[in-house]
Structures are given as structure tokens and as C-alpha cells.
Amino acid sequence: MPYLTKEKKAAIFAEFGGKAENTGSIEAQVALLTERILHLTQHLKANKKDFSTQRGLMAMVGRRKRLLSYMQKHNLNGYRALIEKLGLRK
Known part of the structure; x- marks a missing residue:
């Protein structure tokens, strides 16, 4: 069973994007x-030698970092609200 169902994705998009x-x-x-990073982090705690998943996780972290950097440059108030809402450090 997938951890991100259509309903869960739609809820995330509705909450953060305005509408589904x-x-x-x-x-x-x-x-x-x-959400995906948190799931993979839990997976890697149980499967320490799953290096292909670890590589994918690092790619996701990098993509999120680039998106947050762009948002910080173009919409500082939105950036601050988003990291507060998601509970990210910074």
C-alpha cells in the first residue's frame, strides 16, 4: 500500500497550494x-544499507533546498511562514 495516496496528496496540495x-x-x-523525506528517513532508519534510497533522499533534500532558496529570494514572508508551518530548521 503506498504511503502517499491520492487523497493525502490532494490534502497536502489543498493545505499548502490553496486548492487540490x-x-x-x-x-x-x-x-x-x-512528507516524502520524512517517510524515507524512517525507512532508512530500519534499512541502513539501502544506499539507492539514500541517494534518492539526498536528491530530494537538494531539490527542496533549491526551491526554498528560490522562495526566500522572491517571497521572504511566504518563506518564513512555510518553514514555520512545516517545522523546518532555519
Whole structure:
């Protein structure tokens, strides 16, 4: 059973993107990446030698970092609100 169902993704997009169809907003993308990163982190705690998943996790962290950097440059108030809402450090 997948950990991210259509309903869960739609809820994330509705909460962070404004509506469920707004999948392209930076806030929604960062929120979805954060959800996936948290899931993979739990997976890697149990499967320490799963290096291909570890590589994918690092790619996701890098993508999220680039999106947050872009958002920080272009919408500082939105950036601060997003990291507060997601509980990210910074």
C-alpha cells in the first residue's frame, strides 16, 4: 500500500497550494517533498544499507533546498511562514 495516496496528496496540495489542483506552487511542492523525506528517513532508519534510497533522499533534500532558496529570494514572508508551518530548521 503506498504511503502517499491520492487523497493525502490532494490534502497536502489543498493545505499548502490553496486548492487540490494547484500542484505546481512552490509551497505545495516543498510540503510534498517534506512528507516524502520524512517517510524515507524512517525507512532508512530500519534499512541502513539501502544506499539507492539514500541517494534518492539526498536528491530530494537538494531539490527542496533549491526551491526554498528560490522562495526566500522572491517571497521572504511566504518563506518564513512555510518553514514555520512545516517545522523546518532555519
